[in-house]
Amino acid sequence: MIKRITLISASIALGCLATIGPVLTSLYVADKDVENRDREELREFANKAVMRTDFVTYQAFAALSDLDRVPGPVCSTAKLEQAARIVYNYRYVQDAGSYGDGHYLCSPLLGDVRTKNFALPPPDFRSNDGYLVWLQQKSPLSDVRKDIQIGRSGNYVAVDSGSYVDLIDPAQRPIAAILTTTGTLMAISPGADPDEMLNAWKHDGNVKSDQWYYAVAHSSTRPVGVVVRSPHGHIAGDWPKVLIAWLSIGVIVGAALGWLAYRRVTRQLSFPATLEWAIARRMIDVVYQPIVNLTDGKCIGVEALVRWTLNGRSISPEVFVRVAEDNQLIQPLTDLVLEKTLAQLGALLVASPSFYVSINVSGEDLATFRFLNLLNASLNGTGIAPKQIRIEATERSFMNAETTRGVIAAFRAAGHPVYIDDFGTGYSSLSYLQTFEIDVLKIDRSFVETIAQDTASSVVAPHIIAMAHELNVEIIAEGVESAAQAAWLRDKGVQYAQGWHYAKAMATNELTRWLGQNRASHGENRFPENSQETT
Template structure:
């Protein structure tokens, strides 16, 4: 009996600290989860402040504009505001509740486009319409901010467009009215509005956080379910032992595999570059006016262990390993060797080569190109340079190199335009030749998406600045017609051809016959 009691007491003495530790761990986990949710809410408030700051700066630019309302100069200024401000979808003028004109609508006077009374007005004179019917009859409403006869249009969802892998509920609320303005998909707006109005009415199965902006008249409400390990703390001890071993072993093995894979991939790429095993495929570029194939873009391809490595992973590994300069040189050599005969016999045909941002800080690649090209019989205009908008982050360093390419006769294109860091001032100062509309904007043509109006904006702005336009990712005839009608000159995409090896490209060009119109 004594032995049994001793064992029992010893067991209790051993278990009590464990139980206490589990309880303390539960409380600590509860505190951390609440702080984690509060940090998420603060990040969401910062997102709202960025959106509203962008809108207010747009209004201030319009207020400083001196051209008469809706004159050609005023309309150009409105388009400039809509294009250069990331979150602004439209910019316009109004008299009372009547829309006069805007960047998207043009001259709207007499078309009966009216606005309701503002939902709220702040002390700074800014007026807010939280849910206005879209003038294009799109199902998603607009959020308008205006003052002194000017207004900008925002997508309400941009206020809650926060990266969140945990899929927490999130809503934006007007401080002036207590009204819910926007909510993430899957969020119950009624519940969020109720929690904002009555924070004490909360259930025990969720965490809540409400954070008010110090500079803008908005707040956010966010909610997340309590963790299963916290709410079921008696299971924690067993789960720690069982799942800890299992997850730790699996995570260690997975980490080792991933690390070894990345190092082995980098080593293999170094070896492939050394052996000049990087290949180039060519995607045809078509003139929309007459369907001629006027050129092609040179695209990297690399096969490793019998499988094609994705271009994104290839560029990531190459950049980390410092191999981009060597790869760019090999791409140029492949172009001159692969399709040099076609370029010599077709002087109007060109190939565009992507140049890494690091090669826009020095004359290195420019000197390589100028050394390779003479004596080949290939004209400077037949080798065109594509740069990304990241070059604008090193604006002063890149400006001279870009101009050197153009002075030498190589047209310069901005690739994937609209996804990076460009602004109107950079476009005006850099003096490039063409903009390439990113595939993500081409994909939204004909759809009800927040970015569906970006492509026409880019085309209009390019025309005003004297640039040509190449649309990437064209896959359907309807997209091609839409782009042609709005003035885009060129297109590339699977509608015409995927990227092809050099011999397949030549066969494609020999078989390609322009047609008068895409039916």
Template sequence: MRTRHLMALFTGVLILAIILPISLSIWQAARQAKMQFYRELDDYSNRIVVRTLQVADQAREALREADAHTGSSCSPEHLLMLRRIAYTHRYVQEVLWLLNSVPQCSSLEDHSVAVTFPPPDHIASDGYRTWLTSINDLGLNHQMTAMASQQHMVMIDPISFIDVVPASEEKIHTMLFGLDHLKMVISSQPLPAKVWQRIKDPHLNMLTLDNTVYRIQRIPELGSGIVTWSSTLPLQQHIRQQLIFWLPAGIFTSLLATWLLLRLLRHLRSPRNSMLDALNSQAIQVHYQPIISLQDGKIAGAEALARWQQPDGTYLSPDIFIPLAEQTGLITQLTEDIVRKIFADLGPWLRQRPEVHISINLSVDDLRSPILPTLLHDQLQHWGIAAEQIILEITERGFVDPETTMPVIAHYRQAGHRISIDDFGTGYSSLSYLQKLDVDTLKIDKSFVDTLEYRPLTPHIIEMAKALNLTTVAEGVETESQRDWLRQHGVQYAQGWLYSKALPKESFIQWAEDNLHAH
């Protein structure tokens, strides 16, 4: 993956690492608050259902006990039994004896008000009948829930069905209603009319309306329904409470993820990774600077120079990335990549122009590479190019340890390659054993060419090369006066901006062909 693509991906991941944990913590805080809100509402609604069933079961139990009486109706014994039933059953307020749906006596009065009860609001599957009624022996205008068997009736205060303390700190309201006629039995607070209209839907279990959540449950065996509801406005306070825990956790996670990603970024942006990415993405190109004969101006060859193109189109100086490749252990891989590109660029052309050579720079590490000799041999065979057309340039540092490097150089010479000392003169110690080196060409460094008239060492280098029968090439020739001086002193070849800068393959081939046709 190219570095810019990787960096774009990394930037996106970094942004997510900063935003996502905090966003998730806020989302989780809101989620927990909502879950708690709905859990408390559901819990309260379920407790109301349980209470309603408990009250109904107790009413049935009281009726069964009353129906078990076999003595005379409304006798002192009968009345005492009714009073005992009312006394021992928590939710039963009164027990009555009926004759043809007309109360005759009760646990409160020996003689009840003779009022005929209307048809029941609901008849259960077990035969028990229920009413919502204000009929009582005390003359009170108070709605009661009545449940009756064939002979007895119990009166229950509707508040018993919903007299449950919420576990929540927030206010939760509830209402008990009849399913058959949608009649309210008891409510802790008036239910809005538009909610009444909605709960007619038998499939509706949950409703959110006007910042309020309504929970609807139905008890078909009792013909009853229960609505519990609570405002969602306090949710914001609950969310803030949850944030006290979740937000620090999110911030910590975000900081930890950011720290880890920044460490990864430093690794990805390390010099070695940058160089490795450039090699893998083919960002390093090869340009060719012509080497010209000073006698007739004809091209003799070219030096292959690596160029690392940056994303903005500019080129990074080899003085920067070549030492970088050496320091990061990638110089051999870089050289192998350059060799492949040279043959891919110029293979067919070099086969047609056997008089032209290409100089390739080798580092000290390249001399230790077991792959490079084989690579050169295979490429020469593949393209049908003579080995003498590939000159290997080695800097003076490559000869510091002659016991190691000289056998390698000898192997290259036996294969047919010519050897050149690059940037000669930058290490004065080399002068003392130049005559011991098995080389063909000596390249005079640009620093000597720039100061030809002021550095007496340059003529000495040239004379020594002549004495050793070495070909000389001057680097960095930029003026005609430099050219003329070098030619007068016997230097055979030169390269520099006086002739041409380093060119891409197409431009170089065109330049070389024009030069060859002109000579």
């Protein structure tokens, strides 16, 4: 009898084990899955956080470079005016000015304080290329706020340290920004423990804790990094919710649909951050489409165009350029295009003074002289003539006429011809154009496609051509894809064209070969073969 009871008990125990075992196993696996997901999400959050530190540091360095470009004595009116523009133009820059002999000299906020003996302590860090960094530096204007100051050659900019950790995060996970060269804390989220975050940084996030996960990320371009923290999540602690989910198929379907919607929204919201990351790491490519003389087919220049490949998939420029415009990334994108263009085509432009490249700029770059100053500084000492770098802007960039007119005039005065791109798709009219001095109109491809056809838009191209002749400006037709279109345009007095009938947009090596063939067909010497990127 005892043996029977024992056998029955053992059977019941085995049955329970067989029933409960898979459940417990699945709960364990699910718990580990939650842990892995939490850690992966935290690593992604750390990568986003380090992109923020990259962007804030980029603005500080760019602002300091703008301040260095102004000649003249320290604390002159011109220098203070430039410093004020920098504070206004750069979101994260709180102040900009000059220092010397361990003292503040002047800034738009301080004024001229050379006689007030405002001491500036020794920097916390000196880089090999001459940059000085002060961490948690109190401004003479405040006994409360502490800024990060970056200086070089007697000029400095101040950045609110909170900018480095001010990341939108519904979970409010703590962030600490670290100066990697010294392992020093630069900034930390309110309420976080500095010693705890520094300890996690020193151990690369591998800290044993029953409460917290840690993750670190390093910038690939600057000596900064971040450490972030989030609480543990355990599915086993929420087992009643799991049982309810299994018993209610409707909840499962609703949760699945909600999860899919959440994932889709998350991807959309993270796209600007991904673009910011790609720009900061120079992962945007530049290609060049030839512009030819319609009379003889000779290539006279090229247009620089941006391309972006993300995870093996090509992203349309119409998509990511608009995202850049909407998220204050268009100026860094334009700066990158200029940098790569000069590096890739510099030798070619120097060897052929009549050849040019046109660069697209945004409305933001026509609102201030920032890009013009950068362009002039970039060309200095290269041997490239200003007329070889031409400026293209769409019609919507001309909407703020009062501001834009002066900047366009400054580009032209500096020797850079100005083009209106995609003409006919925006806000154009003869009276509107008469208020600007420009050099070239570019007819949008949508109107070129319909020339000599019986469509409603086929009459637009002749009107644009007549308008350009009335204004005495030259014309480039975009999207020319057939000999018939080229012949029609040539008969109407259009001087230049670009499109697949002549050549597609090409990378530097392919462009060099194509230009050599084009010049050879006209009995001219080949372009130099060493026009490779040097940076």
